[in-house]
Amino acid sequence: MNSVRSVFYSVFTSMVLTVPLLAADPGVTDKEIAIGSSLALSGPGGYLGTQTNHGMNAYFKSVNEAGGINGRTIKLVAYDDEYNPLKCIENTKKLIETDTVFALSSFVGTPTVGKSMPLWKNAKVPLVGMYTGAEPILRNPLCRYNLHVRAPYSAEASAIVDAAVNNLKFKKVAIFYQYDSFGESIKKNAETALAKYGLTPVAYGTFDKATLDVKAGLAAIKAASPEAVIMVGTYGTHPILATFVKEAKSAGMTQTVFFTPSTIGPEDYAKELGSDAGNCVVSQVVPPYDDPQLSVAGEYKRLLKKYYPGDSPNFVGLEGFVNAKVLVEGIKRAGKDLTREGLVDAIEGMSSCDLGGITVTYGPNDHEGMDKVYLTCIKGGKYTEIKDWTNIK
Incomplete structure:
Protein backbone atom coordinates (compact mmCIF):
# COMPACT_ATOMS: atom_id res chain seq x y z
CA MET A 1 0.00 0.00 0.00
CA ASN A 2 2.83 2.38 0.90
CA SER A 3 4.55 1.62 -2.39
CA VAL A 4 1.34 2.45 -4.29
CA ARG A 5 1.05 5.74 -2.40
CA SER A 6 4.69 6.51 -3.18
CA VAL A 7 4.18 5.91 -6.88
CA PHE A 8 0.99 8.01 -6.89
CA TYR A 9 2.77 10.83 -5.02
CA SER A 10 5.72 10.75 -7.43
CA VAL A 11 3.48 10.88 -10.49
CA PHE A 12 1.32 13.64 -8.99
CA THR A 13 4.38 15.69 -8.02
CA SER A 14 5.86 15.25 -11.47
CA MET A 15 2.63 16.46 -13.09
CA VAL A 16 2.44 19.51 -10.83
CA LEU A 17 6.04 20.45 -11.50
CA THR A 18 5.67 20.17 -15.25
CA VAL A 19 2.47 22.21 -15.54
CA PRO A 20 4.26 25.61 -15.49
CA LEU A 21 6.63 24.40 -18.20
CA LEU A 22 3.76 23.21 -20.36
CA ALA A 23 1.87 26.45 -19.81
CA ALA A 24 4.83 28.74 -20.50
CA ASP A 25 5.06 30.44 -23.88
CA PRO A 26 8.12 29.69 -26.05
CA GLY A 27 11.22 31.66 -25.20
CA VAL A 28 10.52 31.89 -21.48
CA THR A 29 12.20 29.86 -18.75
CA ASP A 30 12.56 30.44 -15.03
CA LYS A 31 15.84 32.23 -15.68
CA PRO A 152 4.88 57.27 -38.82
CA TYR A 153 6.28 59.03 -41.88
CA SER A 154 2.99 60.89 -42.32
CA ALA A 155 3.48 62.46 -38.87
CA GLU A 156 6.93 63.70 -39.91
CA ALA A 157 5.49 65.20 -43.10
CA SER A 158 2.69 66.87 -41.14
CA ALA A 159 5.11 68.32 -38.58
CA ILE A 160 7.28 69.75 -41.35
CA VAL A 161 4.34 71.34 -43.16
CA ASP A 162 2.85 72.66 -39.92
CA ALA A 163 6.14 74.38 -39.10
CA ALA A 164 6.51 75.83 -42.59
CA VAL A 165 2.97 77.23 -42.63
CA ASN A 166 2.31 78.09 -38.98
CA ASN A 167 5.74 78.98 -37.61
CA LEU A 168 7.38 80.42 -40.71
CA LYS A 169 4.20 81.69 -42.43
CA PHE A 170 5.22 80.15 -45.75
CA LYS A 171 2.81 79.46 -48.59
CA LYS A 172 5.20 78.48 -51.38
CA VAL A 173 6.52 74.98 -50.72
CA ALA A 174 8.30 72.74 -53.24
CA ILE A 175 9.15 69.03 -52.99
CA PHE A 176 12.44 67.42 -54.08
CA TYR A 177 12.14 63.67 -53.78
CA GLN A 178 13.75 60.34 -54.52
CA TYR A 179 12.25 58.94 -57.71
CA ASP A 180 10.90 55.60 -56.48
CA SER A 181 8.00 54.18 -54.45
CA PHE A 182 9.48 55.42 -51.17
CA GLY A 183 9.88 58.98 -52.39
CA GLU A 184 6.44 58.91 -53.96
CA SER A 185 4.80 57.82 -50.69
CA ILE A 186 6.40 60.60 -48.61
CA LYS A 187 5.59 63.11 -51.37
CA LYS A 188 1.94 62.13 -51.04
CA ASN A 189 2.15 62.55 -47.27
CA ALA A 190 3.48 66.08 -47.76
CA GLU A 191 0.79 66.87 -50.34
CA THR A 192 -1.90 65.69 -47.91
CA ALA A 193 -0.44 67.85 -45.15
CA LEU A 194 -0.33 70.90 -47.43
CA ALA A 195 -3.91 70.30 -48.56
CA LYS A 196 -5.10 70.88 -44.97
CA TYR A 197 -4.06 74.50 -45.48
CA GLY A 198 -5.50 74.74 -48.97
CA LEU A 199 -2.02 74.62 -50.49
CA THR A 200 -0.38 72.57 -53.22
CA PRO A 201 3.35 72.29 -53.98
CA VAL A 202 4.57 75.11 -56.22
CA ALA A 203 7.11 72.81 -57.90
CA TYR A 204 8.54 69.31 -57.94
CA GLY A 205 12.02 67.99 -58.54
CA THR A 206 13.26 64.41 -58.52
CA PHE A 207 16.59 62.66 -58.14
CA ASP A 208 18.11 59.27 -58.82
CA LYS A 209 19.91 57.59 -55.90
CA ALA A 210 22.67 56.50 -58.27
CA THR A 211 23.92 60.00 -59.11
CA LEU A 212 24.81 63.30 -57.48
CA ASP A 213 23.40 65.21 -60.44
CA VAL A 214 20.63 67.46 -59.09
CA LYS A 215 20.66 70.11 -61.83
CA ALA A 216 17.33 69.23 -63.48
CA GLY A 217 15.45 69.00 -60.19
CA LEU A 218 17.03 72.19 -58.91
CA ALA A 219 16.16 74.11 -62.09
CA ALA A 220 12.49 73.09 -61.87
CA ILE A 221 12.26 74.11 -58.22
CA LYS A 222 14.27 77.34 -58.42
CA ALA A 223 12.01 78.62 -61.20
CA ALA A 224 9.07 78.62 -58.75
CA SER A 225 10.93 80.68 -56.11
CA PRO A 226 9.82 78.51 -53.16
CA GLU A 227 10.11 79.67 -49.58
CA ALA A 228 10.68 76.09 -48.43
CA VAL A 229 11.75 72.83 -50.03
CA ILE A 230 10.80 69.47 -48.54
CA MET A 231 13.53 66.99 -49.50
CA VAL A 232 12.80 63.26 -49.33
CA GLY A 233 15.37 60.47 -49.43
CA THR A 234 16.26 57.16 -47.83
CA TYR A 235 19.33 56.42 -45.74
CA GLY A 236 22.45 56.95 -47.83
CA THR A 237 21.08 59.81 -49.92
CA HIS A 238 22.57 62.49 -47.66
CA PRO A 239 25.32 63.38 -50.19
CA ILE A 240 22.67 64.06 -52.85
CA LEU A 241 20.51 66.21 -50.59
CA ALA A 242 23.53 68.10 -49.27
CA THR A 243 24.63 68.72 -52.86
CA PHE A 244 21.16 70.07 -53.64
CA VAL A 245 21.30 72.48 -50.69
CA LYS A 246 24.78 73.72 -51.59
CA GLU A 247 23.97 74.23 -55.27
CA ALA A 248 20.64 75.88 -54.42
CA LYS A 249 22.34 78.37 -52.14
CA SER A 250 25.01 79.03 -54.76
CA ALA A 251 22.19 79.71 -57.23
CA GLY A 252 20.73 82.39 -54.96
CA MET A 253 18.27 80.43 -52.78
CA THR A 254 19.88 81.73 -49.58
CA GLN A 255 16.61 82.53 -47.81
CA THR A 256 14.96 79.19 -48.60
CA VAL A 257 14.46 76.73 -45.73
CA PHE A 258 15.28 73.11 -46.53
CA PHE A 259 13.29 70.48 -44.63
CA THR A 260 14.20 66.80 -44.48
CA PRO A 261 12.63 63.82 -42.64
CA SER A 262 14.69 61.56 -40.37
CA THR A 263 15.15 58.84 -42.99
CA ILE A 264 18.34 60.24 -44.51
CA GLY A 265 20.78 59.55 -41.66
CA PRO A 266 21.00 62.84 -39.73
CA GLU A 267 24.61 62.62 -38.52
CA ASP A 268 26.02 61.95 -41.99
CA TYR A 269 23.85 64.70 -43.45
CA ALA A 270 25.20 67.23 -40.95
CA LYS A 271 28.79 66.29 -41.78
CA GLU A 272 28.10 66.52 -45.51
CA LEU A 273 26.53 69.96 -45.17
CA GLY A 274 29.35 71.40 -43.11
CA SER A 275 29.19 75.20 -43.17
CA ASP A 276 26.07 75.10 -45.37
CA ALA A 277 23.86 73.74 -42.55
CA GLY A 278 22.09 77.06 -42.03
CA ASN A 279 18.35 77.07 -42.85
CA CYS A 280 18.30 73.25 -42.80
CA VAL A 281 15.67 71.53 -40.65
CA VAL A 282 15.51 67.79 -40.00
CA SER A 283 12.54 66.04 -38.38
CA GLN A 284 13.38 63.34 -35.83
CA VAL A 285 11.29 60.60 -34.21
CA VAL A 286 13.33 60.71 -31.00
CA PRO A 287 14.65 63.82 -29.26
CA PRO A 288 18.24 65.05 -29.62
CA TYR A 289 20.55 62.80 -27.63
CA ASP A 290 22.51 65.83 -26.40
CA ASP A 291 19.47 67.35 -24.66
CA GLY A 363 -4.36 51.09 -26.61
CA PRO A 364 -6.25 48.22 -28.27
CA ASN A 365 -6.80 50.48 -31.29
CA ASP A 366 -3.56 52.46 -30.98
CA HIS A 367 -0.28 50.66 -31.61
CA GLU A 368 1.82 53.77 -32.21
CA GLY A 369 3.55 54.59 -28.95
CA MET A 370 5.06 57.94 -29.86
CA ASP A 371 3.15 60.62 -31.72
CA LYS A 372 5.61 63.45 -31.24
CA VAL A 373 8.00 64.57 -33.96
CA TYR A 374 11.02 66.69 -33.05
CA LEU A 375 12.08 69.41 -35.49
CA THR A 376 15.79 70.07 -35.23
CA CYS A 377 18.44 72.34 -36.69
CA ILE A 378 22.20 71.95 -36.86
CA LYS A 379 24.38 74.18 -34.70
CA GLY A 380 28.09 73.56 -34.39
CA GLY A 381 27.68 70.20 -36.09
CA LYS A 382 25.10 69.07 -33.50
CA TYR A 383 21.33 68.83 -33.62
CA THR A 384 19.16 70.86 -31.27
CA GLU A 385 15.38 70.97 -31.07
CA ILE A 386 13.99 74.18 -32.51
CA LYS A 387 12.24 76.27 -29.86
CA ASP A 388 12.51 79.66 -31.56
CA TRP A 389 11.81 79.85 -35.29
CA THR A 390 12.87 83.48 -35.73
CA ASN A 391 16.46 82.48 -36.48
CA ILE A 392 15.56 79.82 -39.04
CA LYS A 393 14.70 82.07 -41.97
Missing part, protein backbone atom coordinates in the same frame (compact mmCIF):
# COMPACT_ATOMS: atom_id res chain seq x y z
CA GLU A 32 15.66 33.72 -19.16
CA ILE A 33 13.55 35.53 -21.76
CA ALA A 34 14.68 35.16 -25.38
CA ILE A 35 14.19 38.17 -27.66
CA GLY A 36 14.90 38.00 -31.39
CA SER A 37 15.92 40.58 -33.96
CA SER A 38 16.74 40.60 -37.67
CA LEU A 39 18.49 43.72 -38.89
CA ALA A 40 21.27 44.88 -41.20
CA LEU A 41 24.58 44.41 -39.43
CA SER A 42 26.57 44.62 -42.67
CA GLY A 43 26.16 46.03 -46.16
CA PRO A 44 24.77 49.46 -47.14
CA GLY A 45 22.38 49.56 -44.19
CA GLY A 46 24.90 48.16 -41.73
CA TYR A 47 25.17 51.39 -39.75
CA LEU A 48 21.41 51.50 -39.13
CA GLY A 49 21.22 47.91 -37.94
CA THR A 50 24.39 48.01 -35.88
CA GLN A 51 23.44 51.17 -34.02
CA THR A 52 19.86 49.98 -33.48
CA ASN A 53 21.26 46.74 -32.10
CA HIS A 54 23.75 48.49 -29.83
CA GLY A 55 21.16 50.88 -28.45
CA MET A 56 18.72 48.05 -27.79
CA ASN A 57 21.30 45.71 -26.28
CA ALA A 58 22.87 48.41 -24.10
CA TYR A 59 19.57 48.70 -22.26
CA PHE A 60 19.07 44.93 -22.09
CA LYS A 61 22.57 44.54 -20.60
CA SER A 62 21.83 47.13 -17.93
CA VAL A 63 18.57 45.38 -17.04
CA ASN A 64 20.40 42.06 -16.73
CA GLU A 65 23.10 43.56 -14.51
CA ALA A 66 20.35 44.90 -12.24
CA GLY A 67 18.92 41.39 -11.78
CA GLY A 68 16.66 41.09 -14.81
CA ILE A 69 12.87 41.08 -14.78
CA ASN A 70 11.21 38.94 -12.12
CA GLY A 71 14.45 36.98 -11.82
CA ARG A 72 14.79 36.44 -15.57
CA THR A 73 17.56 37.92 -17.70
CA ILE A 74 17.10 38.91 -21.33
CA LYS A 75 18.86 36.92 -24.01
CA LEU A 76 19.08 38.78 -27.32
CA VAL A 77 19.35 36.66 -30.47
CA ALA A 78 20.20 38.94 -33.40
CA TYR A 79 20.87 37.94 -37.01
CA ASP A 80 22.25 39.97 -39.91
CA ASP A 81 19.87 40.28 -42.85
CA GLU A 82 22.03 42.75 -44.82
CA TYR A 83 18.83 44.76 -45.48
CA ASN A 84 17.76 41.90 -47.74
CA PRO A 85 14.06 40.93 -47.45
CA LEU A 86 14.74 37.27 -48.30
CA LYS A 87 17.40 37.01 -45.60
CA CYS A 88 15.06 38.70 -43.15
CA ILE A 89 12.42 36.07 -43.92
CA GLU A 90 14.97 33.31 -43.27
CA ASN A 91 16.11 34.93 -40.03
CA THR A 92 12.56 35.49 -38.78
CA LYS A 93 11.61 31.89 -39.52
CA LYS A 94 14.70 30.71 -37.63
CA LEU A 95 14.02 33.00 -34.67
CA ILE A 96 10.44 31.78 -34.32
CA GLU A 97 10.79 28.09 -35.17
CA THR A 98 14.35 27.16 -34.15
CA ASP A 99 15.34 29.69 -31.49
CA THR A 100 11.73 29.85 -30.26
CA VAL A 101 12.08 33.44 -29.07
CA PHE A 102 9.39 34.95 -26.87
CA ALA A 103 9.13 38.23 -28.79
CA LEU A 104 10.83 40.23 -31.53
CA SER A 105 12.21 43.75 -31.46
CA SER A 106 13.91 46.44 -33.53
CA PHE A 107 13.70 45.08 -37.05
CA VAL A 108 15.15 47.59 -39.53
CA GLY A 109 13.73 48.66 -42.89
CA THR A 110 10.39 48.85 -44.68
CA PRO A 111 11.04 46.09 -47.27
CA THR A 112 12.48 43.66 -44.72
CA VAL A 113 9.76 44.22 -42.15
CA GLY A 114 7.01 44.12 -44.75
CA LYS A 115 8.10 40.81 -46.27
CA SER A 116 8.66 39.04 -42.93
CA MET A 117 5.50 40.32 -41.24
CA PRO A 118 3.28 37.33 -42.22
CA LEU A 119 5.60 35.01 -40.27
CA TRP A 120 5.24 36.65 -36.87
CA LYS A 121 1.66 37.69 -37.50
CA ASN A 122 0.59 34.10 -38.19
CA ALA A 123 2.70 32.76 -35.30
CA LYS A 124 1.27 35.48 -33.00
CA VAL A 125 4.73 36.62 -31.92
CA PRO A 126 4.81 40.33 -30.94
CA LEU A 127 7.28 42.66 -32.68
CA VAL A 128 7.97 45.67 -30.46
CA GLY A 129 9.61 48.59 -32.24
CA MET A 130 10.80 48.73 -35.84
CA TYR A 131 12.91 51.18 -37.82
CA THR A 132 10.27 52.18 -40.36
CA GLY A 133 7.45 54.69 -40.42
CA ALA A 134 5.65 53.12 -43.37
CA GLU A 135 1.90 52.84 -42.98
CA PRO A 136 0.27 50.62 -45.62
CA ILE A 137 0.37 46.99 -44.46
CA LEU A 138 2.60 47.66 -41.43
CA ARG A 139 0.26 50.10 -39.65
CA ASN A 140 -2.95 50.09 -41.68
CA PRO A 141 -4.83 47.95 -40.98
CA LEU A 142 -3.78 47.59 -37.35
CA CYS A 143 -2.14 44.26 -36.50
CA ARG A 144 -2.28 43.09 -32.87
CA TYR A 145 1.32 41.87 -33.00
CA ASN A 146 2.85 45.02 -34.54
CA LEU A 147 3.69 47.38 -31.69
CA HIS A 148 5.30 50.50 -33.12
CA VAL A 149 7.31 52.94 -31.05
CA ARG A 150 8.26 55.71 -33.50
CA ALA A 151 5.83 58.08 -35.19
CA PRO A 292 20.55 67.73 -21.00
CA GLN A 293 16.93 68.01 -19.84
CA LEU A 294 15.99 64.49 -20.99
CA SER A 295 17.03 61.73 -18.61
CA VAL A 296 16.55 59.08 -21.32
CA ALA A 297 19.17 60.81 -23.48
CA GLY A 298 21.68 60.86 -20.63
CA GLU A 299 20.90 57.24 -19.78
CA TYR A 300 21.42 56.18 -23.39
CA LYS A 301 24.77 57.97 -23.67
CA ARG A 302 26.00 56.59 -20.35
CA LEU A 303 25.10 52.98 -21.17
CA LEU A 304 26.37 53.23 -24.75
CA LYS A 305 29.73 54.42 -23.45
CA LYS A 306 29.78 51.58 -20.91
CA TYR A 307 28.91 48.70 -23.23
CA TYR A 308 29.99 50.04 -26.64
CA PRO A 309 32.78 52.55 -25.90
CA GLY A 310 33.77 52.78 -29.56
CA ASP A 311 30.38 54.18 -30.62
CA SER A 312 29.31 57.80 -30.76
CA PRO A 313 25.75 58.63 -29.65
CA ASN A 314 23.28 58.92 -32.54
CA PHE A 315 19.55 59.13 -33.27
CA VAL A 316 19.34 55.58 -34.62
CA GLY A 317 20.88 54.09 -31.48
CA LEU A 318 18.61 56.14 -29.23
CA GLU A 319 15.60 54.79 -31.13
CA GLY A 320 16.78 51.21 -30.54
CA PHE A 321 17.30 52.09 -26.87
CA VAL A 322 13.74 53.42 -26.56
CA ASN A 323 12.38 50.31 -28.31
CA ALA A 324 14.08 48.21 -25.64
CA LYS A 325 12.66 50.35 -22.83
CA VAL A 326 9.12 49.89 -24.17
CA LEU A 327 9.59 46.12 -24.45
CA VAL A 328 11.06 45.81 -20.95
CA GLU A 329 8.28 47.94 -19.45
CA GLY A 330 5.73 45.73 -21.19
CA ILE A 331 7.37 42.56 -19.84
CA LYS A 332 7.38 44.01 -16.32
CA ARG A 333 3.70 44.88 -16.53
CA ALA A 334 2.82 41.46 -17.96
CA GLY A 335 3.89 39.87 -14.66
CA LYS A 336 5.79 36.76 -13.71
CA ASP A 337 3.47 34.38 -15.60
CA LEU A 338 4.67 35.68 -18.93
CA THR A 339 2.77 35.03 -22.16
CA ARG A 340 2.86 36.69 -25.56
CA GLU A 341 -0.80 37.66 -25.35
CA GLY A 342 -0.16 39.04 -21.88
CA LEU A 343 2.71 41.13 -23.24
CA VAL A 344 0.51 42.65 -25.94
CA ASP A 345 -2.22 43.36 -23.39
CA ALA A 346 0.32 44.97 -21.06
CA ILE A 347 1.71 47.26 -23.75
CA GLU A 348 -1.80 48.18 -24.88
CA GLY A 349 -2.40 49.24 -21.28
CA MET A 350 0.51 51.71 -21.27
CA SER A 351 -1.00 55.20 -21.21
CA SER A 352 1.17 58.32 -20.91
CA CYS A 353 4.06 56.13 -19.82
CA ASP A 354 7.14 58.26 -19.11
CA LEU A 355 10.37 56.61 -20.24
CA GLY A 356 12.61 59.43 -19.08
CA GLY A 357 11.27 62.48 -20.89
CA ILE A 358 9.73 60.48 -23.73
CA THR A 359 6.07 59.55 -23.33
CA VAL A 360 4.41 56.59 -25.02
CA THR A 361 0.72 55.75 -25.14
CA TYR A 362 -0.89 52.60 -26.51
